[in-house]
Structure formats: C-alpha cells, structure tokens
Amino acid sequence: MPGAGRAAGVRRLRPQPSEEPPALEEDQDLLLAAAYVSDAQYNRNVPFETSPRAIRLYYFYNHWTMQVAIYFFICVDLSLALFEEPALFPLPFLATSIAEVLCLIAFFGRLVHFAKVTPQMVFWKDTKNICIMVTIALTLIDLIIYGSLEAVNIHSVRWSRALRPVFLINFPESRQIRRTFRSIRNTLPDILYVFLLFMFSVLIFSLMALKLLGDRGLRTVEGLPYFTNILEIAFELYVLVTTANSPDVMMPAYNFNWWYSLYFITYIIINTYIFMSVFLAVVYNNYRKHLKNEIRKLAYLKRHKMMEAFNILKVKVGSEFVVMEARWRRLARTVMPHISSPHLELLLRISDEGQKGYVDKMNFLRLADLLNIQVVTMNIKRHPLEEWMPWVYQSSASLLIQRMVRHRIFVWVYDIIILINAIFIALDEKNPFISYAEWLFLSLYIIEILLKLYTYEPRAYFGKKQFWNWFDMLIIVAALVATVANTTIQSASKYNSQQVLDIVLILRILRLLRVIVSIQRFRLIVTTLINIGPTILTFGGLILVVYYVFAIIGMEAFHGKVRFFDPNFTTPDALVCGNPALKDSAFARDRHGTPPPPPPPQAACSLGWVGRERHPEGLPGAPRAPC
Amino acid sequence: MPGAGRAAGVRRLRPQPSEEPPALEEDQDLLLAAAYVSDAQYNRNVPFETSPRAIRLYYFYNHWTMQVAIYFFICVDLSLALFEEPALFPLPFLATSIAEVLCLIAFFGRLVHFAKVTPQMVFWKDTKNICIMVTIALTLIDLIIYGSLEAVNIHSVRWSRALRPVFLINFPESRQIRRTFRSIRNTLPDILYVFLLFMFSVLIFSLMALKLLGDRGLRTVEGLPYFTNILEIAFELYVLVTTANSPDVMMPAYNFNWWYSLYFITYIIINTYIFMSVFLAVVYNNYRKHLKNEIRKLAYLKRHKMMEAFNILKVKVGSEFVVMEARWRRLARTVMPHISSPHLELLLRISDEGQKGYVDKMNFLRLADLLNIQVVTMNIKRHPLEEWMPWVYQSSASLLIQRMVRHRIFVWVYDIIILINAIFIALDEKNPFISYAEWLFLSLYIIEILLKLYTYEPRAYFGKKQFWNWFDMLIIVAALVATVANTTIQSASKYNSQQVLDIVLILRILRLLRVIVSIQRFRLIVTTLINIGPTILTFGGLILVVYYVFAIIGMEAFHGKVRFFDPNFTTPDALVCGNPALKDSAFARDRHGTPPPPPPPQAACSLGWVGRERHPEGLPGAPRAPC
Structure with missing residues (x-):
C-alpha cells in the first residue's frame, strides 16, 4: 500500500x-x-x-x-x-x-x-x-x-x-475487525508456550491421578468408575481449572483418604491460580504490544498520506515548501463539504498561528487529526422568553426561580424525590394511593424539565453534545407518553394490555437512571464506557463472525439429533431424548432416574438442561447420600 | 522517619x-x-x-x-x-x-x-x-x-x-505484607464508584424483575415462588454475575414468555461482561498506580539513608566530598561480613571506575543496590579426572564421549526417552515387562547424570545458581532411592506399603518434569514464575491473615450448628442436619427429597455438600421435569 x-x-x-x-x-x-x-x-x-x-x-x-x-x-x-x-x-x-x-x-x-x-x-x-x-x-x-x-x-x-x-x-x-483479528492472531504464538506448559502440567497431574487412584475401584456419586481413563481424567482436571466441577471431582478421593486432598490443593494452586493468572497476564501484555504496533503502523500510514497531499499542493515560499491559505481552504472544503465557516476559520487559525497567509508542512500534516476533533459551535444567545417579554423574565420572582433552579439544592431535592420514587415503585402498586403517587412523581419530573427550560437557553440546553440533558428529557417524555397511552387504552377499552403495561413499568423504573445524571463520578464512568463502545463493538463483530460460523455448522451437524418437548411420554423415544446414542447417559438418566413428576405447564427443563450440558461433568447425580 | x-x-x-x-x-x-x-x-x-x-x-x-x-x-x-x-x-x-x-x-x-x-x-x-x-x-x-x-x-x-x-x-x-495491604486499601476508594454504579444497576434490574415477573405466580424448578422478594432477586442477580446460577435463574421467565430473555441478555451484557471487566481494569490500574507510589517512596527512603551514610564517612578531596577506598572496604565488610574478596574487589572496581583511590557520591549511593546483586564466583577448573589421570580423560574415546554429551542430539534423545517413559507409565503396570522397563529407564537416567558429571566439571555443574541441574539431579536420585526402598521393603517383608508405593509412583511421574529442563522456553516461564514467587507469597501472607480471622470467628459462631456423618438415621435430628432451622430448606431437602439410598461406605456427601452450599441457588432441584 x-x-x-x-x-x-x-x-x-x-x-x-x-x-x-x-x-x-x-x-x-x-x-x-x-x-x-x-x-x-x-x-x-x-x-x-x-x-x-x-x-x-x-x-x-x-x-x-x-x-x-x-x-x-x-x-x-x-x-x-x-x-x-x-x-x-x-x-x-x-x-x-x-x-x-x-x-x-x-x-x-x-x-x-x-x-x-x-x-x-x-x-x-x-x-x-x-x-x-x-x-x-x-x-x-x-x-x-x-x-x-x-x-x-x-x-x-x-x-x-x-x-x-x-x-x-x-x-x-x-478494517477495524480485521485489525483486531490480526492483533489476536499475532498474540497466539506468544501464549503458545504457556499453553503447552499448562497442558503438560495437566497431563502430569492426570498421570498421577491415574496411578494413585485408578486402581482403587472408587466410584463417583453417580456410581460411575472414578479416574480410570487418562483422557477422562485430563478432561475432568481441565474442567476443575474452571472450578465448574469443584468439589464434586475431588470427593471420592477425599472420602477414600483425606491425604489425597493435598494432590488437589497442589493442582488448584498451580493450574487454577497460577496458570490461569499467567495466561491473563501474557494475553494482556502481548495483545497490548501488538495493538501498539498496529497503531504505530496506522500513524505511519496516516503521515505518509498527508505527505502525499502536501507534495501535491505545496509551493515554495522563501526557503520552505508551504500550502497557501486559499488552497488550504479549498482543500478543507473538499474534504468536509459541510464544514461551518467558524469551524474552518478555527482550523485555519490553529494551522497558521502566525497568520502568515500559508500553512507550513508541520501544521499541514496535523490536518487529518484536526478534522477528527469534534467542534461544538455554541451561540450564546439570550433566552427566547427574555427577548419576548423581558419585563416578565427579568422580574424579581422570575430571577428567584432561575437562581433556585441553578442551585445545587435543586439537584439534591430531585435526587431525594427519585429515591422516594424508587421506594414507591418497590412497594405494591395494588394500593390506589401509590397509583396516584405515580402521577405526582411524573408531574414533579415534568415541572423540573419545564423549570430547566425556563432557566437555561433551550437551544444550548439541548445542544449537539448535551448528551445527558437529552438522556434526562427522553426518559421523562417516554415515561409520560407510555403512562398516558396505557391509561387511555385501559379506560377506553377496559382491556389491560400486558405488553404496554410492561413497557410502562420498565420506563417508570428507567426514570431512576436520572440519578446517574446528577452524580458527577457516575456520569464519568458511563461516559468512559460509551467512549470505549466502538472498540467493544468491533470485538462484538468478531464474536458475531465466530458464533455465526459455528452456529451454522452446529445447526447442520446436530439438527434433530436430540429432541425435547415431549412431557407426556407419548413416544418411546422420550426415554432417550430422541437419540438412541443417549441411552443410559447422564443426560437422559437425569430426566428418568426419578419417577416422572407431573408435567409442568410448559416444557420447563428443555433449555435449562441444554444450558447445563455445557459442563456435563458438573451434573449432579440423581441418587445422593443423606447427611 | x-x-x-x-x-x-x-x-x-x-x-x-x-x-x-x-x-x-x-x-x-x-x-x-x-x-x-x-x-x-x-x-x-x-x-x-x-x-x-x-x-x-x-x-x-x-x-x-x-x-x-x-x-x-x-x-x-x-x-x-x-x-x-x-x-x-x-x-x-x-x-x-x-x-x-x-x-x-x-x-x-x-x-x-x-x-x-x-x-x-x-x-x-x-x-x-x-x-x-x-x-x-x-x-x-x-x-x-x-x-x-x-x-x-x-x-x-x-x-x-x-x-x-x-x-x-x-x-x-x-513490612512487605503491610505494603501490599496499604496498596489494596488505597485502591478501594477508586473502585468505590464503579462498585456503587454496579450495585445501582443490579438494584434497577431487580426492581424491573420484581415488577415484570413478581405477580406472575411463577415457580422455580424447586417449586419455590420465583422473583417475589426484591432482596432475593438482587441476590440471585448478583450470583448471575458470577454465572453460578446460569441458566437456572432464567428458566421460569423464559418458559413463561421467551421475550423475557431480552431482559436477561441485557443484564448479562451490562453486568457480567461490562461491569466485571471494568472492575478488573479499574482495580488493576489503581493497584498499579499505588504500587508505583509505594516503590517511589521506597526508592526515596533508600537514597536518603545512603546519603546519611555518605555524610558520616565523607572526606573532602579537591572540590568534592568522597569516601576513601580503605574506609569503603571496611564499610562493605561491616555490612556483609561474609563477602568474598573477589566479590568485594568487583564492587570496588564498579564503584571506583577510574581507580582514583576513592568512591564519589554518585557511586557510593549505588552501593545498597550493588550489594543486592547476586554474584556467582565461578572457578574455571579442570575436571578432577583430568588432573588425576589426564592420559585417560584426554584419550580419543573419552573426547568422543564428551563431544557426544555436549551435542544437542544428546538432549533430544533423552527427551524422546522421557516421552517413551511417559507412555510406559500411562500403560498398565501389572505387566511384568513394564516393571522391567522401569528399571531400564531409571538406569538410563543415571547413566545420563554420570555422563554429564564426566563431561562437565562437577563443582561448576552443581554450582550455586545451577538450579536446573540440581532439579534434574534431585528428581533422579529421589526416584532411585524410592524405587530401591520400595523393592527392598517388598522383597524383605512381603508387605506392600501403600504410602511408599504412592511416593514411588509420584516420583516416577515427576521425572517427566525433566522435559521442562530441556526446553528453553519452558525453563524461562518457570524461572519467571519462581521470580515472582516472593510477591505471590506476600499475598499468601495477606490471605492467611484474612482467612485466619474469618476461620476463628466462623468456628466460634457456627461450631456444631450443622451436623453431618449420620448415615444411619439413628437420631431424629438427621432429617434437619442437626439444626431445626434447616427444616424444609433446600440444604436439608436435597438429602431427603429422594428415598435414602444405602449408606455409602463413608459419609460421601458431607464435605461435597458443604462446598456446594457456597452457591445455594446453584443447587439443582430434586424433582426435574422429563425431557
């Protein structure tokens, strides 16, 4: 390139x-x-x-x-x-x-x-x-x-x-997704040796477990042979690293002789604590290193392209090559056709600090970064009401209101109102008094918004970058609209729509998020999270790609292999979940080890069990010893 | 100070x-x-x-x-x-x-x-x-x-x-433990706001769950009311962040209407993925910051103390204050009485590069760090055999052996032998042939050690810092001693001691660790782990303190409150684990919901269940719906 x-x-x-x-x-x-x-x-x-x-x-x-x-x-x-x-x-x-x-x-x-x-x-x-x-x-x-x-x-x-x-x-x-993918791929060789050492450690421990416990004739709580096959042991020990089968996997050995707990303590210290932490550290360090390289390369390419542009536009003034102001203006207008005149003048003032009528090379190369800086044009205007009816807006009562709204106590009062509102929401809403309180809170919030609009200039208050004001306003308006819509539907048709009611409930609770707006540190954290959003989204894209490929393959490979939704035992297949290969497996047995309870109103177990199957060894056995 | x-x-x-x-x-x-x-x-x-x-x-x-x-x-x-x-x-x-x-x-x-x-x-x-x-x-x-x-x-x-x-x-x-504790304590205020925002988020979601699902009359798989109490919901949702009760906690809502899964997906993305990662990032960043401060303070104090020492010993030479060589030597000997003469001369050569007969201020201040550098004194000596019988040691056959041992292929051959040994260990040892193979491998390893001692100068090979050579040697010798001891005991008394056999087995498997010695990258990782050992041990001390305090309090508070080890139902208490408060609890029911199976040879469930109880909501219910 x-x-x-x-x-x-x-x-x-x-x-x-x-x-x-x-x-x-x-x-x-x-x-x-x-x-x-x-x-x-x-x-x-x-x-x-x-x-x-x-x-x-x-x-x-x-x-x-x-x-x-x-x-x-x-x-x-x-x-x-x-x-x-x-x-x-x-x-x-x-x-x-x-x-x-x-x-x-x-x-x-x-x-x-x-x-x-x-x-x-x-x-x-x-x-x-x-x-x-x-x-x-x-x-x-x-x-x-x-x-x-x-x-x-x-x-x-x-x-x-x-x-x-x-x-x-x-x-x-x-290119963002590809760059992330490249960083991850470059990180892999660095972590390979740690991974190999980890695998080696798991294998050594598996071998030990096989030799120490394999011939003892021990049984798991499910009655299966315990630690007799090295591959199964390695898998169980790998799962132990994730703590998913802890302490079930240790119990037979512990019950045989508690000295064997030393084996598991050693294993957990070495593999769960040390190796997993080292993994995180190595991945973090190497990913960071490769990301830095990527960014360095990007910066180099950016500079290179800006040099190309400079070489095209440069003229010689005195001993140095520069870009004349008129040309620079036309360039900026070509790159960003919708740039406002004040914004353009601001960029020019930064690029041509001495007002010499041209932009030198150093300042020209910065142009790409300057264009990326978002500039908010603020027009300090008087409040529309002040222009309309200055005699009212400037009256002492009006000024008192404005001073009150600008005061910190105003924020605190509304924080307390939100808190009380939260308590009312948590209480039972069957009480008619609480339903009235709901309208009270809603009107209090609307009064707040109106007071703020009265005090602050509306166009400045709802300016481009006033994210939190927008957020505040939207939450209130949405709750108002939903509540009004709900009341109308209820009173008009006597039909209580569950969906609308749910939305109203959610919006009512989301109103509590306004607390975030009034606490500076919370706002800071949320703003930071929003700023790292694009990076997280890039990862999301990468995850989407991986999930999509595996989902399609999985759909083609396993579709129809296991069947649920047969609570009434109408087919003989029900005992093996529609697949003879599952006969006598823990997966099928856990449904049939106990006499079938009355079928639930809906097929309650289906997805829950599919979820559990991600850690099949974590499955609890049906027969349990009493305490 | x-x-x-x-x-x-x-x-x-x-x-x-x-x-x-x-x-x-x-x-x-x-x-x-x-x-x-x-x-x-x-x-x-x-x-x-x-x-x-x-x-x-x-x-x-x-x-x-x-x-x-x-x-x-x-x-x-x-x-x-x-x-x-x-x-x-x-x-x-x-x-x-x-x-x-x-x-x-x-x-x-x-x-x-x-x-x-x-x-x-x-x-x-x-x-x-x-x-x-x-x-x-x-x-x-x-x-x-x-x-x-x-x-x-x-x-x-x-x-x-x-x-x-x-x-x-x-x-x-x-002071190391205190320093770590101080770093952790200083980190807490910084993470407080993230923690508060996280708690706020959990509470908002709890409130939503209560309003959306509390009145539906849903039941968990255990038949208990589902999401009816806000504190219980908050606890369940907190546990969901750790993924311990996933997906059980979602199933009733999902089975009622699959649209509720959106609620849980949102919750998991915000709280499990984003907040937990932000936690890690904030803790890491702040801990690092405070640790840096601690180290900076340490460096300042160190420098201050060295200045004190310099001020005591300094004399004026020309225009600058210095410490004379004789005095410097006496000082070093006082600080480290057992320092060897070559080591002292080395330090002096570094501190007085110009050999001017005195140490200037800059170099004097470095002394504390210089003393901390470990110096290995290597005496390059001829092999004792060479001094004894040079005609044999320098013969062409002997030289060939030495060249062979120094060759890379020698290392590879022994790596392959270790690999074959691993396979033999994994195979069943009832086979008499394999028991003979064991002796073969042991003698091969001893031959290797002897060859190395023949080739390399023994005192250099087992020098102070030759950790890996010691490691190699110790593993082999331990396995040899244990195997011989085992055979002697077996043949002398016809009594097969389980403990000795276990130790022999473990030592036999630990021999495989020799692979680490021969792979450079593995050695590097292990050396790094050993180097961060002291820091990890400091944390271990801190954890010991916390565990000890909680263990003592827990012992006094809960001793005798729950009783196990009653497999025969001899006391009526057995149904409630010795505590009436546990009546009808999931803890007690899971032992008695099913008819009691024959008691296992040892009280198999006791500790396993205590371990499980750390996530009581993760407990699987006894009655399960069929698939």
Whole structure:
C-alpha cells in the first residue's frame, strides 16, 4: 500500500504532459489531495489510481450511501439463516435463494467498483478480493447443487452458508475487525508456550491421578468408575481449572483418604491460580504490544498520506515548501463539504498561528487529526422568553426561580424525590394511593424539565453534545407518553394490555437512571464506557463472525439429533431424548432416574438442561447420600 | 522517619565533644554508616537512636536469629488454633495457654528490644507498637477470664484468638505484607464508584424483575415462588454475575414468555461482561498506580539513608566530598561480613571506575543496590579426572564421549526417552515387562547424570545458581532411592506399603518434569514464575491473615450448628442436619427429597455438600421435569 501511494507521489513531482487546461488540472490536484487527506482522516489504507476518472470513482466508492448499501446487503445475507431450513421463520427456498443471489450481485458490483479504483496489480494480489470472489463462486455453486437436488427431492447440506461472514470481514470497510483479528492472531504464538506448559502440567497431574487412584475401584456419586481413563481424567482436571466441577471431582478421593486432598490443593494452586493468572497476564501484555504496533503502523500510514497531499499542493515560499491559505481552504472544503465557516476559520487559525497567509508542512500534516476533533459551535444567545417579554423574565420572582433552579439544592431535592420514587415503585402498586403517587412523581419530573427550560437557553440546553440533558428529557417524555397511552387504552377499552403495561413499568423504573445524571463520578464512568463502545463493538463483530460460523455448522451437524418437548411420554423415544446414542447417559438418566413428576405447564427443563450440558461433568447425580 | 534520620545526619556534621578515643569514634561511625547501608539494602525503614549502645542493640535486633525466633513464635501462636477446642488435635487448655503466654512474652520482649533501639517519641507514636501492646493485654485478659470461667465450668468464647494475626502484620519484619495491604486499601476508594454504579444497576434490574415477573405466580424448578422478594432477586442477580446460577435463574421467565430473555441478555451484557471487566481494569490500574507510589517512596527512603551514610564517612578531596577506598572496604565488610574478596574487589572496581583511590557520591549511593546483586564466583577448573589421570580423560574415546554429551542430539534423545517413559507409565503396570522397563529407564537416567558429571566439571555443574541441574539431579536420585526402598521393603517383608508405593509412583511421574529442563522456553516461564514467587507469597501472607480471622470467628459462631456423618438415621435430628432451622430448606431437602439410598461406605456427601452450599441457588432441584 505505501508503494502505490509513493508511485502516485512520484508521478506528481514529474508532471506528465497533459492536454487539460491548468484550472482543471488544479481541480484534479485538489481532488487527489483531498482523497489522501480523507483517507488519512478515516484511517483508510486503500491504494487507488490517480487518474481523474479513478479519483471520481474513488469518491463515489467512499460515499456514505454506498457504505450503507453494502452493510445493508451484508446484514440481509447474514440474517438469511433465520429464514432457511432449519429456521426460526421458515421461507421457501426460492425466496431465500433469490435474496441471496441479489446480495451476491451487490457484493460483486462493489468488487468491480473497487477493481476500477485500485491498480490492477494491487487488486489481484490482495487476498481479501480473492476471498470474496471465491466465496461468491462457491455460494453460487452450492445454491445450484442444492436447488437441483431439492428439485428431485434429495435433501443435501447448504454448506456455503458458513462462509457468509467472509463478506463481513473482507470488505475494506471492516478494517477495524480485521485489525483486531490480526492483533489476536499475532498474540497466539506468544501464549503458545504457556499453553503447552499448562497442558503438560495437566497431563502430569492426570498421570498421577491415574496411578494413585485408578486402581482403587472408587466410584463417583453417580456410581460411575472414578479416574480410570487418562483422557477422562485430563478432561475432568481441565474442567476443575474452571472450578465448574469443584468439589464434586475431588470427593471420592477425599472420602477414600483425606491425604489425597493435598494432590488437589497442589493442582488448584498451580493450574487454577497460577496458570490461569499467567495466561491473563501474557494475553494482556502481548495483545497490548501488538495493538501498539498496529497503531504505530496506522500513524505511519496516516503521515505518509498527508505527505502525499502536501507534495501535491505545496509551493515554495522563501526557503520552505508551504500550502497557501486559499488552497488550504479549498482543500478543507473538499474534504468536509459541510464544514461551518467558524469551524474552518478555527482550523485555519490553529494551522497558521502566525497568520502568515500559508500553512507550513508541520501544521499541514496535523490536518487529518484536526478534522477528527469534534467542534461544538455554541451561540450564546439570550433566552427566547427574555427577548419576548423581558419585563416578565427579568422580574424579581422570575430571577428567584432561575437562581433556585441553578442551585445545587435543586439537584439534591430531585435526587431525594427519585429515591422516594424508587421506594414507591418497590412497594405494591395494588394500593390506589401509590397509583396516584405515580402521577405526582411524573408531574414533579415534568415541572423540573419545564423549570430547566425556563432557566437555561433551550437551544444550548439541548445542544449537539448535551448528551445527558437529552438522556434526562427522553426518559421523562417516554415515561409520560407510555403512562398516558396505557391509561387511555385501559379506560377506553377496559382491556389491560400486558405488553404496554410492561413497557410502562420498565420506563417508570428507567426514570431512576436520572440519578446517574446528577452524580458527577457516575456520569464519568458511563461516559468512559460509551467512549470505549466502538472498540467493544468491533470485538462484538468478531464474536458475531465466530458464533455465526459455528452456529451454522452446529445447526447442520446436530439438527434433530436430540429432541425435547415431549412431557407426556407419548413416544418411546422420550426415554432417550430422541437419540438412541443417549441411552443410559447422564443426560437422559437425569430426566428418568426419578419417577416422572407431573408435567409442568410448559416444557420447563428443555433449555435449562441444554444450558447445563455445557459442563456435563458438573451434573449432579440423581441418587445422593443423606447427611 | 526521614526526620529521625536527618537528626542523626545533623549530629554528625557538628560533632559533639566526645571522650572516646578517635579510633573508637571511627569505629562507631563505621558501624552507624553500615547500619544505614544495611537498612537501605533490605528496605528497612526503622528509625533508630545513634548512640553506640543503641546501634549495637539495633545490630542485634536485625540479626537473623532474632528474626527466625520471632517468626517461630508467630507460627506457634497462629498454629495454636489447631490444638484448641474446637480443634483438630485437642490439647488441654493448660497446655495451649502456657504456649500462648510464652509467645506473648517473646512478643513483649521483642517490643522492649525495639523500644530500646528506636527513639522514645517515635516508638509511642507508632500505631504498630500500640497495636501489639493492646493485643498482648487483650489476649492476657481473655486468657484469664476464659481460664477462671472454665475453672467453674462455664463455657465462654476465646474471642482474642481472632486478634492473633495482629502479631504477623505489625512487627517491622512484615513490612512487605503491610505494603501490599496499604496498596489494596488505597485502591478501594477508586473502585468505590464503579462498585456503587454496579450495585445501582443490579438494584434497577431487580426492581424491573420484581415488577415484570413478581405477580406472575411463577415457580422455580424447586417449586419455590420465583422473583417475589426484591432482596432475593438482587441476590440471585448478583450470583448471575458470577454465572453460578446460569441458566437456572432464567428458566421460569423464559418458559413463561421467551421475550423475557431480552431482559436477561441485557443484564448479562451490562453486568457480567461490562461491569466485571471494568472492575478488573479499574482495580488493576489503581493497584498499579499505588504500587508505583509505594516503590517511589521506597526508592526515596533508600537514597536518603545512603546519603546519611555518605555524610558520616565523607572526606573532602579537591572540590568534592568522597569516601576513601580503605574506609569503603571496611564499610562493605561491616555490612556483609561474609563477602568474598573477589566479590568485594568487583564492587570496588564498579564503584571506583577510574581507580582514583576513592568512591564519589554518585557511586557510593549505588552501593545498597550493588550489594543486592547476586554474584556467582565461578572457578574455571579442570575436571578432577583430568588432573588425576589426564592420559585417560584426554584419550580419543573419552573426547568422543564428551563431544557426544555436549551435542544437542544428546538432549533430544533423552527427551524422546522421557516421552517413551511417559507412555510406559500411562500403560498398565501389572505387566511384568513394564516393571522391567522401569528399571531400564531409571538406569538410563543415571547413566545420563554420570555422563554429564564426566563431561562437565562437577563443582561448576552443581554450582550455586545451577538450579536446573540440581532439579534434574534431585528428581533422579529421589526416584532411585524410592524405587530401591520400595523393592527392598517388598522383597524383605512381603508387605506392600501403600504410602511408599504412592511416593514411588509420584516420583516416577515427576521425572517427566525433566522435559521442562530441556526446553528453553519452558525453563524461562518457570524461572519467571519462581521470580515472582516472593510477591505471590506476600499475598499468601495477606490471605492467611484474612482467612485466619474469618476461620476463628466462623468456628466460634457456627461450631456444631450443622451436623453431618449420620448415615444411619439413628437420631431424629438427621432429617434437619442437626439444626431445626434447616427444616424444609433446600440444604436439608436435597438429602431427603429422594428415598435414602444405602449408606455409602463413608459419609460421601458431607464435605461435597458443604462446598456446594457456597452457591445455594446453584443447587439443582430434586424433582426435574422429563425431557
């Protein structure tokens, strides 16, 4: 990527003969420089052709509508799994396959667009593009095979569905996810040796357990042989590291001779405490190291792109190369068409501190970072009421109200009101008095908002960055609307809608979150959490990819293998959960070891047990010894 | 503390009239300076009097025998809990109380010694000393009250036992533990707000659960009312953060309407994932910050003490103050009496690089750190066999053997032998062939050790810092001794001792640890773990203190409240585990909900269930719905 950029730079230094008039050439230069600055601003690292047509296509490629469109198609493609067999909301194969083909066409179009922007050599060398093309081809092949087999009523497997996240990862827009993935992948070799040593330690302990306890004829509480197979021991000991089967796994040995507890204490100290902590430390340290490297590389690329832009626009003044003010202004306006004039002037004042009429190299290179700084334009205006009726707004009573609202005690009073409200919510609401209190609290909150709007200038109070004021307002308004809607529905139709009531309840409780707004330290923590949100979302994307692939594979592999929802024992299969392989297993036995209790109103155990099965060794045995 | 030190320094700058002869004065100076250097070397921050008698007492106070003695008495005092009622190994009250009084006398003596060393003002202002004195007094009062009540057969509580860790914390020797404790305590205010916000979040969610699910009349799998009490909900939700009751706690709501899963998903994302991670991050960051502060303070104090020592010993040479070489040597010999001559010369060479005959201030201040660097004196000697019989040792066959042993392949061959050995151990040892193989492996390992001793100079191979060689050797020798002992016992008395056999088995498996020795990266990790050992041990001390206090209180509070070990239902109490308060509780029901199975050979459930009770809500219900 730096290579391609440098080539473009070299081309600019030795201008080739051009038949375009100078003014157009100047425009082209500006457009190219603006593309570099924009790439630096958004950390895009896409090498692109510098021909006028390619630049215009590149602008179009980066336009937000195109990005939204591609993300829309990726979402559609991924969510198809909800509608395909075995599905939550089944749709005919024809419908889903048409939707999928549409998505594939969109992806292919995007790729063709990208190929027109980027140099041919770079395009064909980039694995990301090859990946997308191969996946499109494989998906089409799979669709055709599956469709034709389906037509002759042979059921086959839609294996290409597990490949769908490839689109999410490999489009240039997902560079954040790819970067995170790369950091994780680079971390793996560093933790490998700790992992191997940990495995070695588990194996040594398994061997010891096998030799010490394997021949004793001990039994677990479930009556199964205890510690007789080295692989089972290793698995049990691995689970012990997660503490999920503690202390069940130790009990037979402990009951045989309490000296064996020394073995388990040693194991837990070494593996659970030391190795797990060392793991965390090593992963943290190495991830941090590789993330730093990634960021360093990003900073280098950003600087490089800004240098390209500077080289295009520079003129010589005295002994140094600079960018003239007029050109700088046009560049900034090209990069951010909607920039406000005061914002532009502010950036210029920072970049040209001496007001020399030009921006030098050091200050020019900072432009990408400056553009990323969010600037709030605050117009200090008088309150509208003051303009309307100054004689009322400036009266002593009005001024007293304003001073009161601005006072700290006003905040405290409302904190106490919220507290009382919380207590009222916790009490039983059957009491009619409490239902009246609800209206009282609601009106108190609305009075607060009105008082604040009276005191503070509304446009400043609900300004762009006044997140907490918006938050406060929204909670109150939502609760008001929901309560009014609920009352209307109840009184109009005598029909008590459970859904609306639930929402009203939740909104009523969410109102208590206003406490966060009034406590500075809480606000700080929540703001910090919101700021790290994008990073967490990137991880979320990565997790989505992993979950999606495994979910599709799992759905194809295990669909129908275990059946629940048979509380009435109508089929003989019920005893083995629909799968003969589960006969006499702990999974099936735990449902049938005791005489069947009366079936619950709904199949109560189904998901609970599936959840439990993640730690099958943690299952409690049906027969238990008395105390 | 710096104040006291500064006073001493000032006293030296304006020497007071002394009747001692100059030589003795010089000796006193050296002794005082050495005390400062030694304090700096071991990070001791004890202000002490500078009178000759006090300095001599201070040397005695810091002598290792005194330290060992005081730790011995602390251990005895703490371990008394094992012998007192309710005890593991009961001893009569008279015996334990005499032992305790002896310990108290030792602590008091140590304190008197300290009072003679440190200035009176400082001694009485130090909370540590007051703490020890108060604890001694309280313990004596408690002993007298308990003893006299016991004499008239009234049973009372030995409450002062919970105070015993005070001695462990408050003697100056435990400054590491105190420092850790201080770091943790300083970290608490910083995490307070995150904790409060977390509690607030749990309460808001509890309130929501109460309102959404409390009136639905749902029941848990155990048939108890589900989510009807806000405190119970808050507790269940807190446990959900630890994932211990997941997914049981969600099942009733999920079975009622699967939309309620959104509530739990939100809760888990916010509280389990985000808040728990933020906790870890905040604790880590703040602990690190405070630890850095502690270390900075230590470095400052160390430098201050070295300055004191320098001010005592300095003479003016030219324009700068320096310490003459002869005096520097005497100082180093006073601080470390057992320092070897080459080591001393090495330190002098580092401190006086220009060989000017004196040590300047900068280099003098480094002395405390230099003394802490461990130096290994390696005497490169010829192999004893070479001196004895050079014609044999230098023969071509002997040289070939030596080259072979030094070769990498030699290491690899033995790695493979260890691997094969591991497989043989995993196989059944009833096979006589495998028992012979055991002897084969043992002799192979002994041959390896002998070959290494033949090739490398034995004193260098088993040098002071050759940890891994010692490790290797010890494992083999221990396995050899144990195997021989076992065979002898077996063949002599036809009596198969289980204990000896177990030890032989463990040693045989521990031999596999030799793989760590031959893989560089493994050795690195283990060495790192050993290096952080002292820090972990400090935490261990802190944990011991906390556990001890809670164990003593718990023993007094809950002793005899719940009874196990009644498999035969001989007493009516068995149904409620000896405590009527447990009637109909999940704890008691889970033993009696099912008809009693035949009693196991030993009371199998006792400890297992006590362990489980840490998460009582994680208990599986006896009646389960079928699948």
